[in-house]
Amino acid sequence: MSVSVFAPASIGNVSIGFDVLGLAVQPVDGSLLGDVVSVELAQQDELSVIGDFADKLPSSPADNIVWHCLKLFNQALINTGQKVKPVKLILDKKMPVGSGLGSSACSVVAGLQALNAFYDDFFAKDVMLKMMGQMEAQISGSLHYDNVAPCYLGGLQLMIADPEIITRTLPVFEDCFYVMAYPGIEVSTKAAREVLPTEYSRCDVIQYGQTLAGFVDACYRQDKQQAFGQFTDVVAEPYRENLLPGFSDAKAYLYQQNCLAVGISGSGPTLFAVTDDQSVANAAASWLKEHYLKTNLGFVHVCKADNKGARCL
Numbered sequence: 001m002s003v004s005v006f007a008p009a010s011i012g013n014v015s016i017g018f019d020v021l022g023l024a025v026q027p028v029d030g031s032l033l034g035d036v037v038s039v040e041l042a043q044q045d046e047l048s049v050i051g052d053f054a055d056k057l058p059s060s061p062a063d064n065i066v067w068h069c070l071k072l073f074n075q076a077l078i079n080t081g082q083k084v085k086p087v088k089l090i091l092d093k094k095m096p097v098g099s100g101l102g103s104s105a106c107s108v109v110a111g112l113q114a115l116n117a118f119y120d121d122f123f124a125k126d127v128m129l130k131m132m133g134q135m136e137a138q139i140s141g142s143l144h145y146d147n148v149a150p151c152y153l154g155g156l157q158l159m160i161a162d163p164e165i166i167t168r169t170l171p172v173f174e175d176c177f178y179v180m181a182y183p184g185i186e187v188s189t190k191a192a193r194e195v196l197p198t199e200y201s202r203c204d205v206i207q208y209g210q211t212l213a214g215f216v217d218a219c220y221r222q223d224k225q226q227a228f229g230q231f232t233d234v235v236a237e238p239y240r241e242n243l244l245p246g247f248s249d250a251k252a253y254l255y256q257q258n259c260l261a262v263g264i265s266g267s268g269p270t271l272f273a274v275t276d277d278q279s280v281a282n283a284a285a286s287w288l289k290e291h292y293l294k295t296n297l298g299f300v301h302v303c304k305a306d307n308k309g310a311r312c313l
């Protein structure tokens, strides 16, 4: 028996919810923006990596986060008295690394969820999400669920301080397009966290709280004007934009073209632009292809919210 699980790309932070807000996205053209992990019975545990971005990962499979997922998952099975089966894992690494698209989360979620599907969904969702958070923390240096939660559960996820709840699903703006532009250069999440201040002014704290609260309220009332009217990131963007060549010019241009919001996806370098008008989305995508991409690895996708999250193929 073999199972394959796809886990979608996500926008960490969504600009105004540093570490606590994340949105899963899928291209409107139906292409798979995310990673796929397949699991099948084998003589002994093994991992092979294929796909467009396989050569960007550590050469030893033992350094791949999917291998660590297998070890964590097996230990959790053993802890419950279950018998562990040797498996062959195949990671189809479709996602660029250090991209701001939640690439490591895609591998973690696809890997753990494929294993759980192989064991007939042995672990409940909350147990799985905690394991996913643990693996993401190992790779990025700190515990943040804003990629793994939307990648696993789909949609727009708000992280809750209660460790028993972890995340709540917020209503999305179903008519919005998210134009995702990955320039083809790498920015490590760890490095992009190190440039952030360790303390913020009272004024920034108030603005952050007010903006996030206003956004959540607007999601429930489906009020796009309020959601995107005050869409200013005071926590990360001012300190990270220097890591992203061309970001501030692109942002200014896209606002002139009537985009509702523009921000850094996760820790960058991917930029996202929001609009509810498909012709604005297509024009933004064409412009970004020409002006924001820096290498031939870059790409632009017009996306919508992905409400399904990780799924068996």
Ligand SMILES: Nc1ncnc2c1ncn2[C@@H]1O[C@H](COP(=O)(O)OP(=O)(O)O)[C@@H](O)[C@H]1O
Binding pocket: 056, 057, 058, 063, 064, 065, 066, 091, 096, 097, 098, 099, 100, 101, 102, 103, 104, 105, 107, 108, 139, 140, 187, 188, 189, 190, 266
């Ligand atoms: N399967 C994997 N997917 C992504 N990154 C991996 C994987 N296995 C190991 N890594 C390593 O983890 C780090 C992930 O970097 P990070 O900046 O967090 O990526 P992203 O922001 O795209 O999730 C890189 O050093 C990469 O080599």
Ligand SMILES: N[C@@H](CCOP(=O)(O)O)C(=O)O
Binding pocket: 012, 013, 018, 019, 020, 098, 099, 100, 101, 102, 103, 104, 144, 146, 147, 189, 192, 193, 236, 265, 266, 267, 268
């Ligand atoms: N909240 C994190 C999100 C990182 O997302 P990634 O896609 O860049 O891994 C942060 O901003 O550091």
